[in-house]
Amino acid sequence: MVPMNLYLEGRAVDVISTGSWTKKAIKEIKRVGDVSIIASSEESNFSYIPSDFSFNANASYTYITSNNTIAGTQWSDIPTTPTPLVADMSSDIFSREIDINKFGLIFAGAQKNIGPSGVTLVIIRKDLLKRSSENLGTMLNYNTHVDNQSLYNTPPTFGIYMMNLVFEWLEEKGGLNAIERINKEKAKKVYDCIDGNFYISPVEKESRSLMNVVFRIKNNDELEKKFIQEAETAGLSGLKGHRSVGGCRASIYNACPEESITELVTFMKDFEARHR
Numbered sequence: 001m002v003p004m005n006l007y008l009e010g011r012a013v014d015v016i017s018t019g020s021w022t023k024k025a026i027k028e029i030k031r032v033g034d035v036s037i038i039a040s041s042e043e044s045n046f047s048y049i050p051s052d053f054s055f056n057a058n059a060s061y062t063y064i065t066s067n068n069t070i071a072g073t074q075w076s077d078i079p080t081t082p083t084p085l086v087a088d089m090s091s092d093i094f095s096r097e098i099d100i101n102k103f104g105l106i107f108a109g110a111q112k113n114i115g116p117s118g119v120t121l122v123i124i125r126k127d128l129l130k131r132s133s134e135n136l137g138t139m140l141n142y143n144t145h146v147d148n149q150s151l152y153n154t155p156p157t158f159g160i161y162m163m164n165l166v167f168e169w170l171e172e173k174g175g176l177n178a179i180e181r182i183n184k185e186k187a188k189k190v191y192d193c194i195d196g197n198f199y200i201s202p203v204e205k206e207s208r209s210l211m212n213v214v215f216r217i218k219n220n221d222e223l224e225k226k227f228i229q230e231a232e233t234a235g236l237s238g239l240k241g242h243r244s245v246g247g248c249r250a251s252i253y254n255a256c257p258e259e260s261i262t263e264l265v266t267f268m269k270d271f272e273a274r275h276r
C-alpha cells in the first residue's frame with residue numbers, strides 16, 4: 001500500500017537495502033515506480049546497517065526496515081531524511097523511544113511487540129494523505145481508513161482489544177523509556193556470551209539488534225543442531241535461525257521476560273563448557 005499511496009511520478013524511492021524484508025519492499029515499489037538503492041549491505045550478507053550514503057532530495061520518499069528480523073541488525077540512529085521517511089517497524093516498534101517527527105509513515109505488523117497477528121498499525125503524517133490517487137481501490141487508500149477512524153470495514157476486534165492490554169502493560173512497566181532500558185540489558189546479556197571463540201556473531205557490533213540476536217557456533221553445523229535440540233529439551237524453544245539463513249537466533253521481543261534471558265545465558269554457558 002505504501003508505494004500505491006505515496007509514489008510521485010518520475011521520482012524514484014530512496015531505499016537502503018538491509019535484508020530480505022527490504023528486498024520484498026523493493027519488489028513492491030517496482031510494481032508502481034522506480035527505486036534508487038542508495039546503500040546496501042547485501043555484499044556481506046546484510047551483516048551491518050550502511051552508514052555511507054546520500055539521499056536524493058527529489059525522491060518520493062526514503063524507505064528503511066528499522067529492525068531486520070532475519071539478519072539480526074537494527075538502525076540504532078534513525079537518519080534525518082530530506083524526503084518523508086517510511087519505516088517497516090514490524091519487529092521493533094515500541095521497543096525503544098523514537099523521534100516520531102523524523103517519520104512520514106510507520107507501519108508494523110502487530111505480532112511481535114503489539115499483540116496477536118492480524119492487525120497492522122499504520123502511522124501516517126497527515127499531509128501525505130494528499131498523495132493518494134482517487135483511482136486506488138477503496139480499501140487500498142489510506143484516506144479511507146483515516147476518514148473512517150479505521151472502521152470502514154469490520155476491524156479485528158479481539159486483536160485490537162489485546163493491543164490495548166499490551167499498551168496498558170507497557171505503561172505499567174514505565175513506558176518506552178523503561179522498556180528500552182530493559183531491552184538493552186536483556187540483549188547485552190546474550191551478546192556478552194557471544195565472544196567469538198565458541199559462539200560467533202555474523203553481525204557487526206554497532207548494527208546489532210536488540211530484538212533478534214543472531215549467532216552461530218564456530219565452524220560447526222552439527223553442534224548447532226545439537227544446541228537447538230538440547231535447548232528445546234531444556235524448555236528454550238525457537239532458537240533456530242530463520243530458514244533462509246540457518247544458524248541460531250534468540251528473538252527477545254518486549255514480551256520475553258528477563259528471567260528467560262537468565263535461563264538462556266545459563267544454558268549457553270553450560271553448553272559451551274561441555275562442547276568447546
Ligand SMILES: Cc1ncc(COP(=O)(O)O)c(C=O)c1O
Nearest residue numbers: 021065067068069088090091109
Ligand atoms: C520486519 C518485518 N517486516 C515484515 C514482516 C512480515 O510480516 P507479516 O507476516 O505480518 O506479513 C515481518 C515478519 O516477520 C518482519 O519481521
